[in-house]
Amino acid sequence: MIERTSLVLCGYAVPCEGVERLSASCGHPCLCAEKSAEKAGDGLATLAAAVPQGEAAVAIIDSVAEGEDISRAFMPPFSACLEVDGALPDTLDPEMLDTARAGGLYASLSTRTAYANETARLFVAGLSARHSLAEEQALNIEVALHEALANAMIHGNLEIPDISRETPGDLISSARAIDEALADEKLGGRPVVIAASWQEGRLVISVIDQGIGHVAAANRKPEVEGKNGRGLWIINLLAESVAVTDGGRRLTMRFGP
Amino acid sequence: MNYDVKNLNNQKVISMNGRLTFNDHEVFREVVELIEGARGESCVLDLSPLEFIDSAGLGMLVLAGDAAKEAGASLTVKPGGGQVRQMLDIAKFDTLLNIV
Numbered sequence: 001m002i003e004r005t006s007l008v009l010c011g012y013a014v015p016c017e018g019v020e021r022l023s024a025s026c027g028h029p030c031l032c033a034e035k036s037a038e039k040a041g042d043g044l045a046t047l048a049a050a051v052p053q054g055e056a057a058v059a060i061i062d063s064v065a066e067g068e069d070i071s072r073a074f075m076p077p078f079s080a081c082l083e084v085d086g087a088l089p090d091t092l093d094p095e096m097l098d099t100a101r102a103g104g105l106y107a108s109l110s111t112r113t114a115y116a117n118e119t120a121r122l123f124v125a126g127l128s129a130r131h132s133l134a135e136e137q138a139l140n141i142e143v144a145l146h147e148a149l150a151n152a153m154i155h156g157n158l159e160i161p162d163i164s165r166e167t168p169g170d171l172i173s174s175a176r177a178i179d180e181a182l183a184d185e186k187l188g189g190r191p192v193v194i195a196a197s198w199q200e201g202r203l204v205i206s207v208i209d210q211g212i213g214h215v216a217a218a219n220r221k222p223e224v225e226g227k228n229g230r231g232l233w234i235i236n237l238l239a240e241s242v243a244v245t246d247g248g249r250r251l252t253m254r255f256g257p
Numbered sequence: 258m259n260y261d262v263k264n265l266n267n268q269k270v271i272s273m274n275g276r277l278t279f280n281d282h283e284v285f286r287e288v289v290e291l292i293e294g295a296r297g298e299s300c301v302l303d304l305s306p307l308e309f310i311d312s313a314g315l316g317m318l319v320l321a322g323d324a325a326k327e328a329g330a331s332l333t334v335k336p337g338g339g340q341v342r343q344m345l346d347i348a349k350f351d352t353l354l355n356i357v
Contacts, residue, residue, distance in 0.1 A: 115280070118276070121309075139339075139340055143311070143340065143344075146278070146311055147311060147312055150278075150279050150311065150312070150313065154279065163279070163282075163313070165282075165313075165316045165317060165319075165320050166320075167320075168286055168289045168290070168293070168320065168324060171282040171283065171285055171286040171289065171317070171320070172282070172283060172286055174282045175282040175283040175286075178279075178282075224348065224349050224350070224352055224353050225319055225353055226316070226319065227316040227317075227319045227320055228312075228313075228316045230312035230315055230316070230348065231311075231312040231313075234312055234344075234347065237347060
């Protein structure tokens with residue numbers, strides 16, 4: 001695996017002085033672009049073209065990013081995507097820097113953005129662009145990642161312990177509970193992180209939330225007639241191994257070659 | 258997920274397309290209402306145009322089966338292929354729903 005020492009920070013539609021300050025503090029060069037009036041995704045494509053050949057880049061995007069922007073931010077040369085809401089952070093997550101330098105893919109999106117987009121599908125497309133994945137394998141990874149994200153967003157960041165589907169009326173109350181939590185400034189704004197890297201020929205993906213933590217039994221077989229509780233079990237079937245750590249806030253899946 | 262409804266040979270055929278996920282609780286309530294309205298009739302849930310289903314979508318299908326039973330409607334599920342078929346197999350829904 002190529003170890004890159006340098007990363008280019010690419011700020012798109014975020015305050016340029018914040019990107020420059022971050023660049024100075026972490027020692028990585030930066031590029032900036034205003035929100036483009038062209039179609040979504042084009043602004044990041046322009047920045048991508050300015051990244052020197054062979055270098056990896058971090059896409060720093062605004063919270064009003066559209067699906068096309070996110071899709072583009074998951075594609076090379078971008079190895080990391082950081083969504084910020086207004087102010088930029090003073091430092092970058094060491095896991096982001098390590099993942100991006102090692103040729104992996106990292107994303108930190110607000111729960112609101114991750115929920116509104118087909119994040120698992122876009123992320124796996126980004127993985128496929130840097131490491132060829134068989135169609136069936138890519139689909140299994142997408143399903144497992146989708147389930148892990150659903151748990152991290154709904155039960156983790158949005159702090160909704162259970163989604164009931166026992167009666168038709170529950171469908172509406174569950175939808176309302178999710179919508180209300182997404183609209184909540186604190187809960188909906190919490191980041192959900194996906195960090196993927198290849199380790200000893202295996203793809204390792206962690207999904208990290210900032211909720212209050214929840215630990216469920218990964219190997220509990222759900223009832224056939226059950227209306228919930230299948231997510232973790234499906235992940236367990238599709239991944240080679242699954243580990244839940246940090247009080248339930250980090251789920252790590254390992255996929256065979 | 259989007260759906261459309263047709264009446265074919267005295268059967269109510271509900272076709273779902275797109276992705277049936279945790280994001281679709283509200284729209285699936287409409288599908289359940291259609292099944293509830295098929296009292297004593299026969300109803301087909303056509304999943305063949307559906308591209309993707311997750312664990313939440315599987316839970317919704319169980320609820321659809323319950324709604325049909327309660328309404329005295331016969332519910333048949335056309336599973337399609339690919340990921341949707343794989344998920345129905347994983348969930349062993351052939352023992353729970355009338356899959357053809």
